[in-house]
Amino acid sequence: MIVEIDPDAATPPYEQLRTQIAALIRTGGLAVGTRLPSIRQLARDLGLAAGTVARAYRELEAEGYLRGRAGQGTVVREIPRLSEAERTARLTDAARAYAAAVRELGIEVEVALTTAQYHLTHPAG
Amino acid sequence: MIVEIDPDAATPPYEQLRTQIAALIRTGGLAVGTRLPSIRQLARDLGLAAGTVARAYRELEAEGYLRGRAGQGTVVREIPRLSEAERTARLTDAARAYAAAVRELGIEVEVALTTAQYHLTHPAG
């Protein structure tokens, strides 16, 4: 499993880990049914504390991505589908935040939309 | 001056204050040359500590919005213009964040753009 943790990043390690695993599952890099490394194993590999990896797993389990059971390990369960209400709520939050930033910068709507489109269609850029 | 502070919000009071004053200046609600309430006065009105208001003023001064001098009070100085590099850098950050959220929700680009446009053109919504 390919994950990279930057200890100096603004987002804490457990969150980096959570995001990257979720992305891997969404993109098919980790198929449903795949068993993940054990908490302690992954912690060693990444130079993190076990509790940190445990937290990432725990949250991903709460979101529906994973299923972990003692003695058996942790396995990819599904690609969770949020309720429509939940999705629109989160989208609204994100859009509001973007709009607020754009407004504070005094940037025109056209430019803001073009920029958004670019980053939506070019994930790496 | 119309500002509202929500003590229970995720963003801390000093940041709420900073954002709202900056918005007022940008939108013309506070014209250049206008004198703001004194730190202590505004703190009393909002139920905040003087240091909290002082911080908001200080940061706004660092950004170029205000100019404060002891004995004279604090006055709206200008609507600061960021360098082009700074503006594009911040716009990029904001767009990346929005794109990341959209991607994590698995929402289509079209929908994301329409939503962004709505919130860009309807500040209140």
Added chain:
DNA sequence: CCAAATGTACTGCCATATTGATACATTAGG
């Protein structure tokens, strides 16, 4: 039945951010 590996839960520690309070410096005005 037992040992090893696994996830879970809990607790204390540390770093950071925010606040609240106090003392200090500056200016205007009488």
Added chain:
DNA sequence: CCTAATGTATCAATATGGCAGTACATTTGG
């Protein structure tokens, strides 16, 4: 010159978040 009002600077207390470590529960496999 002096007082009052202002902004500035600094410090301690508090809350929060994240982390590391430890003990516990569960399952598998021999």
